[in-house]
Amino acid sequence: MRVPLLDLTEQNRLLRPEIEAALGRVLDTNAFILGGEVKALEDELAAYCGTKYAIGCASGSDALLLALMALDVKAGDEVITTPYSFFATVSAITRLGATPVFVDIDPLTYNLDVSQIESKITERTKAIQPVHLYGQCADMAELRKVVAKHGIPLVEDAAQAIGAEENGVRAGAMSEIGCFSFYPSKNLGGMGDGGFMTTDDDELAERLFALRVHGSKERYYHKWVGLNSRLDGFQGAVLRVKLPYLDSWSNKRKANADRYRELFTDAGLTEQVGLPYERENVRHIYNQFVVRVPGKRDELRAFLTEVGIGTDIYYPVSLHLQECFEYVGYKEGDLPESEKASRETLALPIYPELRPEQLEYVVDTIARFYEQTS
Numbered sequence: 001m002r003v004p005l006l007d008l009t010e011q012n013r014l015l016r017p018e019i020e021a022a023l024g025r026v027l028d029t030n031a032f033i034l035g036g037e038v039k040a041l042e043d044e045l046a047a048y049c050g051t052k053y054a055i056g057c058a059s060g061s062d063a064l065l066l067a068l069m070a071l072d073v074k075a076g077d078e079v080i081t082t083p084y085s086f087f088a089t090v091s092a093i094t095r096l097g098a099t100p101v102f103v104d105i106d107p108l109t110y111n112l113d114v115s116q117i118e119s120k121i122t123e124r125t126k127a128i129q130p131v132h133l134y135g136q137c138a139d140m141a142e143l144r145k146v147v148a149k150h151g152i153p154l155v156e157d158a159a160q161a162i163g164a165e166e167n168g169v170r171a172g173a174m175s176e177i178g179c180f181s182f183y184p185s186k187n188l189g190g191m192g193d194g195g196f197m198t199t200d201d202d203e204l205a206e207r208l209f210a211l212r213v214h215g216s217k218e219r220y221y222h223k224w225v226g227l228n229s230r231l232d233g234f235q236g237a238v239l240r241v242k243l244p245y246l247d248s249w250s251n252k253r254k255a256n257a258d259r260y261r262e263l264f265t266d267a268g269l270t271e272q273v274g275l276p277y278e279r280e281n282v283r284h285i286y287n288q289f290v291v292r293v294p295g296k297r298d299e300l301r302a303f304l305t306e307v308g309i310g311t312d313i314y315y316p317v318s319l320h321l322q323e324c325f326e327y328v329g330y331k332e333g334d335l336p337e338s339e340k341a342s343r344e345t346l347a348l349p350i351y352p353e354l355r356p357e358q359l360e361y362v363v364d365t366i367a368r369f370y371e372q373t374s
């Protein structure tokens, strides 16, 4: 049996007639960049996230960059964030000449340890950028209490968390600006690159709509210097087909996660395989199902690869130790929980179309690994 980490074949097969019709609509109107499909998608996304605005752009990475640009983050400013995330979380900060200030993660959730934030706030702190890693919101209720005292805006990196909730509020609706990605492996994936931002603030929305088209509100008149970062008409059309299915897909991921929990518990493996921790009062959308494997992560991964089970490591190098960020001045040992996570985490297949016997095979194989190595 083969169990890939992610397989979109079945989803594509089921949606193919709808997708082809949607692509045909774009071909008929020649609206290849932004246009009617993207506008309609933006309205649907704003309704989905519970925000006043949703603004499409070319990628999740650009969404983060545009968000920080809209907040006027620039050289000399500091942005507090997590070292345990995808690269773009931090490159958005450094590309603007600002300095990332890292706060270590909570070892249970892998998200920012909010209790460590206040001591890192200085008069140069321009924004705080939590990441909702793997599809579970960072502790936004606590974080909002911290920033309320200081008046610092929050930017959510919600690239992995569309539809995730804390106390019934959706990701993207808990901060000044939420940033999302349509990278094909996300819960709502396009057929290429894409992303969007959410906000409730009229002025920030005005900036974001302009910044994605070179900072112009009226063509050829530039109020700001922006980017070329627009969502394609084809992506808009495909994503509009997929959005109505998103909740059923995320619910299936959650059901798979629950099944993993049951199977790992029944197999007596919860010591060896640290299961994801779900906070109370949240909706976790399980973009990834990440377990913690102290000591034997790489050995287990090789064993699984050998028998056709796909895995990945999110992320093997904590961002403060990336070569390109050496100049920021962090060194090994500065953020111990993040560094430990980078040695211990392993993502297992969790996608919605996974069959029950595939999931059981993953757990059986891991059980076999521990029988052989213990």
Ligand SMILES: *Cc1c(COP(=O)(O)O)cnc(C)c1O
Binding pocket: 059, 060, 061, 062, 085, 086, 088, 089, 131, 157, 159, 160, 180, 181, 182, 183, 193, 194, 195
């Ligand atoms: C995917 C992802 C991004 C970047 O999104 P792209 O669309 O690939 O540019 C940013 N942050 C996190 C946490 C992500 O998972």
